[in-house]
Amino acid sequence: MADPLLAFFTLMDSQERIIVREAPNFDLDLYIQNYKGRTRFDRLLLIGRSSVPLCVDALKSAIAEAKRGKDTGRYREAVECLRVAAPTEPEANFDQAWLEAQDAANKLETNRLTTELKGYKNNLIKESVRMGNEDLAKHLESIGDLNAAAETYSKMRPDVSTPKQFIDVGKHLVRVSIHRREWAMVGAHLSKLGGSQPAEEERTVQPYLKISQGIALLGHLKFKEAALSFLSTDSSIPAATYNELASQSDVASYGGLLALASMDRGELQRNVLDNAVFRTFLEHAPHIRRAVTQFVSGRYSACISVLESYRADYQLDIFLQKHVATIYSRIRSKCIIQYLIPFSCVSLETMNNAFGGPGQDIENELADMIESGALKARINTIDKLVTTKAANPRAQMQEAALRTAENYEKQALDRLRRMGLAASDLELKGGRKGGQFSSQSDYMMEETLG
Template structure:
């Protein structure tokens, strides 16, 4: 069955676009994985998994179609049905339910007209708070319908009707969610930084700061600034985890919005920690970005140490914590083995899919450099045993590529099949150090000569003996003068010069 799905039109088109396809069976349990999320992100993750994993494609499409038909998102429904038709044309769900489509389109029109009518009434009454809330409901409604440009326009109009900094922060968080779903990462970062600059209360700031740091980290990761993303994710307060635990204790489930009977009462009503990024996502993204952008000393101090706040996030992903621990312990082969074993799972993540290959490849390069550093030469066979190359790639070709890019300072002996560290003679090192020190030494000498010349010319200012006297010494002349003083406001005395 998996082989037939792998050869389906959906995955043939994906390969044609250069998309990485997962043909191995992932470790994730689809139902438990999706249960961690609420709102539109559930549907997007269903679609991503269906277009990535040949093993989970059918299950993801069936579950996605069943869930989307409980709501009003006709656009995503059509996309899911089209994908299923390419994977399993004979599946009963692969045909568009025209009756459901007509019914939902009518219901959406009625609800949209009602929300717009309420907004118009509130505008006529000129009540700012009512207008703000009506615009918020309308924006959430558009988000549920996958109409993010309209949602962004509604949320932006809320700004002139916000009377408190708290209202501005709530409006900006909604804008950030819409921009994340659209993939406008520069807008996500700029809006998150705006909220950081607001004058909020202590409790409100403590609640929003972890969310904003997670948003900035996600946008930096999507823009491939992995070191900066690691810093942002490491700055996320562990209170981010407590929000999800308290939400799960209240019994809020993924379908609670539909049970409440309100279309706009879905993703926007839930915490950001379930609507966009869960604490497990923060642990995964932050751990991998830190593994790529930090050295071993930084990882020990800022990620693995008991006092590091991010250590609490890593407890949620023990395999990733173990991989980082192995890397810091110079057990590079075991670290890379864990990363490779979880590659299929991470490829099924909607935000990590495009970065997994680059991150693991960079960690592999760092491991090779760290492994080779204590030795003067290492055989190719030893390197191949420690760092098993990908299928169809020779270890020497990989080393040549690293040397040409400047990632590995070494030379290759193809006759004896050795990787040799560059030998620098001690005399050359001493000469290089002397040449580096010469400009600094010359600069210091020039400053000393300048000082001696100034003293010889009588330009030195000595410490005054009296409270307001300045002694001026010139060659052949020595006298004491009262310094010109000027009283300034507050009674202080200003001595010019």
């Protein structure tokens, strides 16, 4: 690694950013062609800040992408990064003439659109006001003023008159909220869109809503709910309707990975492999299908091997990056637990061969899982064995019988109490709260029934 690049990633490491030293499986130019809008720049900048092999190329592409738009702040951010990582590159020098001209043009356009909007409001023409707000909001979004853009998009709502216009406002607000990483606001805007449009409009916008919802749930660490959202995305709608958020390959990866992290084998078979709606997406990410198939078939080490070969790709994804370690850890723990279920005793050597990488010892990982309660087993360090704790059917049956008897006794007492209240012509106004009786009748019945 060249000295400037080393200095750059030392800086990124000091900012606690994730550094990816392995080369990903995708070609950068082909990868970025799958997206449109602001996400193109955001993804390029993330790759430039995270990937050692792709750093310079990604930052140069980010600079070119910024200059095709109006957001001078993004341009400055990308150039600053390249000046540290590769100061000898021509793109590392600020294009001051472009910056000044673009800033001036942005200011003029903002003033023009604001003046036009004031005129529309004075004329009290709803459709003109709606279009004026939309034009101004799109301009504010394009120059990077996302707060003002969200506020202006919200002002469109009183003036919408058709289902399509209502959907467009919702999509604008959802998109801006995702760019701002405001996951709660994404959910709030989506809730207003749900079930509010005709069947044909609903079908057309369904992938956008499901992907947005999945991204927001992923941001809230609700992996299973996010997986179900991605898995129910309609694959028959063209990718052009949602590629400002994600590509078809992304939908497959998000849905498959989160399903592996949160579902059992039966759920994976039903919701992923047998899911006709999701099958088209899996064609764009065949490695995800392989990983899920290996897990369902009980070939857990092969499943982990497939996923590990794509870890670098997911660490460079704008929505997955922060969650890759957690997702992979959950999948790995599930694989280990499922692997041990048929056996009462397994040698540590066998476990290492199945799950330990070169120079890795799985004993500490198993100990952590046992300590956390995720794995019910014991480690015999003398004989180097892992012994699973066998369930005691007799004890389980007795415990279930006791629970049933306790529930029956409680229900019988409640019924007797109510019968007594009815016979005494008393009214039950509430239950016991905090150990106190909520009415005199409760006290009387408790004394009577003991």
